[in-house]
Amino acid sequence: MxxxxxxxxxxxxxxxxxxxxxxxxxxxxxxxxxLMPRSVITAMQDYLQLETQVGGYEAERLRADHMAQLYGEAARLINARPNNIAFSYSTTAAYMQALSAIPFRSGDVILTTTNDYISNQLAFLSLQQRLGIRLIRIHDLDNGDLDLMHLEQLIQQHRPVLVAITHIPTNSGLVQPAEAIGAICSRYDCWYLLDAAQSVGQLPLDVDRIQADFLVATGRKFLRGPRNTGFLYVSDNVLDTGLTPLFIDRQGADWTGSDTFAIRVDARRFEPQEKSLSVVGLVEAVRYANQLxxxxxxxxxxxxxxxxxxxxxxxxxxxxxxxxxxxxxxxxxxxxxxxxxxxxxxxxxxxxxxxxxxxxxxxxxxxxxxxxxxxxxxxxxxxxxxxxxxxxxxxxxxxxxxxx
The missing domain is CATH 3.90.1150.10 (Aspartate Aminotransferase, domain 1)
Incomplete structure (x- = not known):
């Protein structure tokens, strides 16, 4: 804690x-x-040197224990458990995996803000065009804060499937009240997705207090890790409900029969099988933040x-x-x-x-x-x-x- x-x-x-x-x-x-710390750079250089000598598969096998430390370090950073963490190539990749796991139907409502990240807004608009979901944006107060009363009114009126919030917009220093939003969402039957790309590594986060079902993070920003890295937090509720990304690979499930598969029980059902030296860089970046x-x-x-x-x-x-x-x-x-x-x-x-x-x-x-x-x-x-x-x-x- x-x-x-x-x-x-x-x-x-x-x-x-x-x-x-x-x-x-x-x-x-x-x-x-x-800017990356020296420990991040050194870890990736050592991995790359090993890969030039033994190839990518063998390097991954030899460094598997190092790469697996990501789950514990990321969990420590946001007060989660390792089983709730999955590696991702980026915040956007993690975000799309989370969105794909929600079985949207025509007429379903997504609540978001006027400050949500452009890639997220584009994804919502694409879902609106393709699946017929409804996108509704929460009002802001005169000072720019999110209107929490309007959020709850919209939840009561529209019964959204998803409330999607960007914690800190890329175009502004505004910090959205993630914990207050989570407290409201917890009183209703909706999923809560938090884009924490700009907040992870910058300020303290506690998923127990935020109560998000999904939280996405990137390595390259305030965590000071390499590009093409990130992680996804998935709540126990998501896992127990059985939500699974639409496009799942061999990392996330076992092929059990010609027409059947069995998903992993932990968050790594959302994780890609293919990884590279960037993972050890992310491990060291998160470790560095935890040590400080x-x-x-x-x-x-x-x-x-x-x-x-x-x-x-x-x-x-x-x-x-x-x-x-x-x-x-x-x-x-x-x-x-x-x-x-x-x-x-x-x-x-x-x-x-x-x-x-x-x-x-x-x-x-x-x-x-x-x-x-x-x-x-x-x-x-x-x-x-x-x-x-x-x-x-x-x-x-x-x-x-x-x-x-």
């Missing part, structure tokens, strides 16, 4: 553990793909983001576009006074690594905010206050037209 007791992070140690920080860049893109302690990581992140939000918030003509009463390590901003091209050029010239997002990635959110682009900054616990101040100064210089 996670506790509030933690040892503060030794910044010098984690920075020495991060080869990517040896450059002169200011890394502010952990919401995209973060997710509470300590969350505390360090809060301090950095308070400094960044405060500093950028004082720049005249710069609009911080993150709504909601709870915000994360994603900060987005826009300006009508200065062009995107000017701001982007100034940050890149100053060595800042960041992301630009355009309206087509968040049509509902950007439309109501009256914007068509944002710059996204996403520091992590390995960043320093000096780096935060340097980024603030670069943005200020760009906004005032001073030389960078």
């Amino acid at each position: 996670q506790t509030n007791q933690f040892v503060p992070i030794d910044k010098e140690t984690v920075r020495n553990d991060t080869p990517g920080l040896a450059t002169s860049t200011l890394f502010m893109n952990s919401a995209g793909a973060s 302690g997710i509470e300590a990581i969350g505390q360090a992140n809060q301090g950095l983001m308070h400094r960044l939000r405060t500093g950028l918030g004082q720049i005249d003509g710069l609009d911080l576009t993150d709504w909601g009463s709870v915000q994360s390590n994603i900060l987005t901003f826009h300006s009508t006074r200065q062009s995107l091209a000017t701001l982007e050029a100034a940050l890149r010239q100053g060595g800042v690594l960041f992301t630009v997002q355009h309206k087509q990635g968040a049509i509902i959110d950007f439309t109501r905010k009256g914007i068509d682009w944002i710059i996204r900054l996403s520091p992590h616990y390995f960043n320093t206050e000096a780096e935060i101040d340097a980024v603030i100064e670069l943005v200020d210089q760009a906004m005032t037209g001073r030389s960078v």
Whole structure:
């Protein structure tokens, strides 16, 4: 069980553990793909070297014990049990497996938010077109928070099959109230799917408190693992009910007769059989987060983001576009006074690594905010206050037209 007791992070140690920080860049893109610790890199290099000598199948056999540590480490991170964890190639792959397990019929309702991730929204729209499901979006309050009263009213009125929430949107620092949503869903007969791609590895999560039936995570973002990795949490209720992904392979089931198969009893019925060296990288990334302690990581992140939000918030003509009463390590901003091209050029010239997002990635959110682009900054616990101040100064210089 996670506790509030933690040892503060030794910044010098984690920075020495991060080869990517040896450059002169200011890394502010952990919401995209973060910098891997040395232990992650070394594990994958060693595996690749072994694979060049003995081939992929034998390397996997020889490293099976190492790869199997993923289930325990991921379970520890989110307060689950190893049997409830499945490896996935990405958050999206895990998400689609979860969706495919729900036997939707024409007229079934999915409740989601106006801030759900673009790939999830596209999947819902595809289900709407192909199967005739109904997609209904929960209202937001004036400050950007999810309207929980409206959520419960919609559940009572429409009896949805699924409530699907993105915990932290990719286009905003908003943190959705995952535990409060879970408490509401638990009172009704519906499945609850949480996309935690941006929150796992950034802040503490407890699946007992969240009460999600499915939770999906990625390795490449705040967990600091390799790309093409992630994991899926599947609740005991899902497993006991017998939900199975539509497209299941030999990892998830046994072929018992010419026209029959038997599914695994654990979450690995959702897992692909084919794996690679990236799995050992994910193991080490999750282990690294567990060793530091997710509470300590969350505390360090809060301090950095308070400094960044405060500093950028004082720049005249710069609009911080993150709504909601709870915000994360994603900060987005826009300006009508200065062009995107000017701001982007100034940050890149100053060595800042960041992301630009355009309206087509968040049509509902950007439309109501009256914007068509944002710059996204996403520091992590390995960043320093000096780096935060340097980024603030670069943005200020760009906004005032001073030389960078």
